[in-house]
Amino acid sequence: MASRALVIGAGKYADQEIGSWDEITESARRYLEVLSSDAMWGPGACRILTDEELQTADGVMTALQDTADATGPDDTLLVVYVGHGKYWSDLPVSDQVHFAVGSSYKDRPWTWLSSWYVYRVMRKADARLKVLIADCCFSGRLPHLGGESVLPGILGERDQGTCVFTALKDERESYAPAAGCTKLPTRFAGCTPFSGHLLKVLEQGTRDDTDQLTIGHLREAVRTEMERCPTGHKAPRMSLNNARESTPLFTNRMDEGERRARPAPVEPAEWARLLKVDRLSPLADLLKDEHMTGDVVRHLSSLTDPESQDLAADIDAKANEFFVEPDTFARYWSHVEPTRSPQA
Ligand SMILES: [Zn+2]
Structure with a gap:
């Protein structure tokens, strides 16, 4: 096949x-x-x-x-x-x-x-x-x-x-x-x-x-x-x-050499748009900023369409893996709240 x-x-x-x-x-x-x-x-x-x-x-x-x-x-x-x-x-x-x-x-x-x-x-x-x-x-x-x-x-x-x-x-x-x-x-x-x-x-x-x-x-x-x-x-x-x-x-x-790295988005909605078109490449950059990662998950969670919900869950799963340091995770989570409850 x-x-x-x-x-x-x-x-x-x-x-x-x-x-x-x-x-x-x-x-x-x-x-x-x-x-x-x-x-x-x-x-x-x-x-x-x-x-x-x-x-x-x-x-x-x-x-x-x-x-x-x-x-x-x-x-x-x-x-x-x-x-x-x-x-x-x-x-x-x-x-x-x-x-x-x-x-x-x-x-x-x-x-x-x-x-x-x-x-x-x-x-x-x-x-x-x-x-x-x-x-x-x-x-x-x-x-x-x-x-x-x-x-x-x-x-x-x-x-x-x-x-x-x-x-x-x-x-x-x-x-x-x-x-x-x-x-x-x-x-x-x-x-x-x-x-x-x-x-x-x-x-x-x-x-x-x-x-x-x-x-x-x-x-x-x-x-x-x-x-x-x-x-x-x-x-x-x-x-x-x-x-x-x-x-x-x-x-x-x-x-x-002809490709250009996009400037990092400054708004959660821009990140969401970028991640919908290309789920992998921009994610590594997003995860460098736990505050923004939280804002993006919160923004996506507030949208009702299945693709946004799905993407929010994906990024959240990745954040749970990535932010191993408790303080970093707490900062991430403080931005996700109050729309979502923490995963067990
Ligand atoms: Zn033409």
Whole structure:
């Protein structure tokens, strides 16, 4: 069993009305290249669909099922879809985005691949973490992947959950631009804008002072890239279900010398934000200050969402281990009080 990535990029269609886009095929090819050269994935973990497989829903789903079946409970299943997306408001199942395959026809919904089938196979896969990257029209309508209940995680351990990263943020938006962004490096200028910017982040890494890019790093970096690009782009969206922002997904390929250590946060809320994106690296710095550690645990405990509660419990467990000196622990605890009672 091993982590697996499947790249689905249907860019050629029998129906002239759908319109073939070289950017789709090019993006898919680049995903394969970039993932294959990432030490966390590698060529053996990545597969791209052939032109023949892309022709039919059966070809795509058979490949997806095979890929899903190859994952085990410690693995990640990553599915990338680049292509046309469509949505019919009068379908019996509401909010169902359809993906195009080579034999799809513009106004014949039955010739498209329902996202429900893709979701079903991904949900049922044994992989602990399931990630769908969808670069298509109507992708803002794709729901989160749902899935199994969360396992009680320990600090820094990979958790069970799902992540859906889409080219469009707003569900009312229908059109995801396909024509390449001229501000991207030549290698990615022939990709769709969302995939081009995402691939640039994966290949160049980020300035975050960490060896691995987490789900949170990826979201922040792609969002910032697209916001700052002078071409002007639509905002992407990421929906998580039980997956932590701090889960590592890719290698950070930025040279260590080019990364910069962030200045230490001064407010508990800033620490909380930082620790949600990267649970491990900033923690060592936080624990240097027992007063602030207490403030951060108190702040997180006051928030009601499960991720904050979970993170508060993790940091508290670490603090209990780390502050062995009774005076240090007492100072820590005086900041945590009165929201929490001491552990036995
Ligand atoms: Zn751009």
